[in-house]
Amino acid sequence: MEDIPQEEILELLKAMVNIDSINPPGKEMPMVDLVYKYMVDAGLEVEKVYVAPERYDVIAKLKGKNPEGIIFTGHMDVVPVSDDEIRRWRTDPFSATVIDDYLYGRGSSDMKSGLCAAMVAMKYLKEKNIVPSRDIYLVATIDEEDFMQGSKALAGSHLIEGARSVVVCEPTNLEVCTGSRGRTYGNIFIKGHTGHGSQYGIANNAIFLAHQIVEEMLKRDFEKFRNKDYGKSFWQPLAINAGVEPCVVPDKCTMKIDARLVPGHMPTDIWKEMDEIIENIKKTFQGFNASIEVIDRREPWMTNKDANIIKNVKSSLKKCNLDCKETIFSGTTDGTILRRENRDVIIIGPGDLTCVHKENEKVLIPQVYEAFNLYRHMMVEN
Structure with missing residues (x-):
């Protein structure tokens, strides 16, 4: 299971970064359409969930052996680029640009790369007829950068009621965050x-x-x-x-x-x-x-060290020959909302939090490939 569809991952990520989905005001609809179409074309069960006019979450599901599922979640919105900030960019923030091993653009780290890696991982399992260990959900949300209306609309939804664990694909340089401020x-x-x-x-x-x-x-x-x-x-x-x-x-x-x-x-x-x-x-x-x-x-939170999702990610990191570094997340994420329904949460994804919400946001492309590999291992891990 070591073949990585690098070209597909990179082309999808470019397409996502090219979309101006700034929030406020909440221009996520082109991202909604892209995520929905990609997951439908992959043969997954997919739904758009109404949150507000022209604002929808997207949920995709891949059935596994155990109905106690895992959510992989990422938000589709990005923060705006001010007039002052845009003058400091070396590239067009809404035109994905590859320089050396990095992809530049607004949302490249926060957090279209993590969402992209999870989407391709689910598609990979479906195409290869690999049945995951438990039901896998992709939850793509709106409004994370503002009031988190997307995750609030879904937290108690029957559409994800079987999910007991959450992987938030925010940028952590693939370090495991087992808690959050x-x-x-x-x-x-x-x-x-x-x-x-x-x-x-x-x-x-x-x-x-x-x-x-x-x-x-x-x-x-x-x-x-x-x-x-x-x-x-x-x-x-x-x-x-x-x-x-x-x-x-x-x-x-x-x-x-x-x-x-x-x-x-x-x-x-x-x-x-x-x-x-x-x-x-x-x-x-x-x-x-x-x-x-x-x-x-x-509210701040910490996940119990004995939680299955922590055992899962540690085992998967080892299988992917990645270091297992544990830390905490300094910001807040949709995980804060989704855990309110008694779910265990971790945060792990490609990208560097120190370069987001500012000029020249970028993500290390090989790290996005590593995230894909990690997520697909987590999806089949018991």
Whole structure:
């Protein structure tokens, strides 16, 4: 089982990277059509699952010996390319370009290469009439880069209810991530009072009040949640918006707050801390008022070391003559959502997380071939 269809893998990956599937706004439909057609042509059971207008997940299934299946999942959307960023690209980000052993393009690492490798692996088993050890599902999702609507629509679906394990094909340089940080984010709305910009101190400047929140955030280092494998949790403001016009003291300020969490530190803990900060500032600054809008809560997780999927990937890596390096994933993925239905999750895929969401995103082509080989071994491993 060592023959690798390199040309097919590379041509499919090029076709995927050539598709501009940026999100927001959510332009995944050409990717949906490509994934759907490829899997149908491979002779697999395939369904499009409606999530929102012009936005569908794709599920493909290959029946195996055991109905307790494994999901291989990847998202079809990519982050946008800003006007400033595009000037720093050495290639057109939506025209897959091979330079030396690398394929350049938006989504090459995050994460069309992993999705591509899993798709070709399923097709390979079908063509060779190899019956996998258990039912295999390919789950291609929309909206992972924003609100994860795709995985949220599928997590409890009857279409994948038999699946007990999940392989998230995100870029890890083929290292095994057996856990992931959590994330929660939201808006803080700070209210002050307007006044003339020439009159200092007669109004409550909402930006000054927002500064009080930032000062208090810096004092809370979450040391008590430190984890030997994950480090410690942290939070930070990622955006601020305020101002009426240059001569008016702003009476409103919005801050976007983002927190990254280690296992044992839950999203609810973060917003309790923020509530405390707001209440404490109210005692000091008369007229201070602020409210919280939580946009999303993604809990951190760790998979039990004895889980079958971890045994599977370790055995498969050995058979593929690949090193078995265990680590944790610093971001959040669809795996966070899919595991809520009592599934064991790992993250392993081609590509390097350090080169994504930025100019000159690339993936090492031989590593994509290795991912294909690994995934097909995992699909037949008990």
